[in-house]
Amino acid sequence: MAKLYFYYSSMNAGKSIRLLQSSFNYRERGMDTILYTFKFDNRFGDAKISSRVGLDAPANTFDPELNIFADVLKKKTPKTACILVDEAQFLTKNHVRELCRVVDELDIPVLAYGLRSDFLGEPFEGSMYLLVLADELVEVKTICHCGKKAIMNAKFDANKKIIRNGEQIDIGGNEKYAPLCRKHFVDGVIDGPVN
Numbered sequence: 672m673a674k675l676y677f678y679y680s681s682m683n684a685g686k687s688i689r690l691l692q693s694s695f696n697y698r699e700r701g702m703d704t705i706l707y708t709f710k711f712d713n714r715f716g717d718a719k720i721s722s723r724v725g726l727d728a729p730a731n732t733f734d735p736e737l738n739i740f741a742d743v744l745k746k747k748t749p750k751t752a753c754i755l756v757d758e759a760q761f762l763t764k765n766h767v768r769e770l771c772r773v774v775d776e777l778d779i780p781v782l783a784y785g786l787r788s789d790f791l792g793e794p795f796e797g798s799m800y801l802l803v804l805a806d807e808l809v810e811v812k813t814i815c816h817c818g819k820k821a822i823m824n825a826k827f828d829a830n831k832k833i834i835r836n837g838e839q840i841d842i843g844g845n846e847k848y849a850p851l852c853r854k855h856f857v858d859g860v861i862d863g864p865v866n
């Protein structure tokens with residue numbers, strides 16, 4: 672029986688590299704995978720999933736209008752062994768339900784990778800419903816500058832001051848987000864002596 676997996680973490684924990692590794696493993700054994708990532712406003716044409724260590728792979732995109740179940744039905748072949756979703760925090764509630772149908776009706780496993788919470792400490796819609804509906808929850812761990820497990824994502828400005836307001840979706844990397852433990856997120860301490 673196929674399952675829905677949710678790999679969740681804070682920023683920079685290596686989710687995309689794990690996704691690309693899983694896809695590679697399937698393909699190495701002669702099976703096919705279908706990859707999805709979020710369609711950012713500023714990206715057109717063919718999307719790809721990139722990792723910080725330099726690996727990348729072409730991917731389909733999802734936006735709130737897409738019915739992922741219908742899209743998988745259209746794209747799947749007899750060799751399709753797995754659906755992999757990056758930036759899964761940006762899925763809608765409906766998307767998550769559609770992915771459940773991919774698992775339950777098509778018997779194709781779905782591996783979704785995403786952030787548990789946003790920089791305000793609020794849940795993302797996609798992650799919230801994945802936490803509710805996934806068969807398997809897997810935490811991808813990374814650490815705060817203090818060495819404790821990072822469970823929050825802090826957004827900061829040019830002066831390394833934590834930002835506590837703004838839109839939930841604001842794409843960026845190391846230059847504006849940092850994984851922090853809960854205490855340092857609450858205290859707003861972006862950097863520590865260790866880092």
Ligand SMILES: [Zn+2]
Pocket residue numbers: 815816817818819851852853854855
């Ligand atoms: Zn800390």
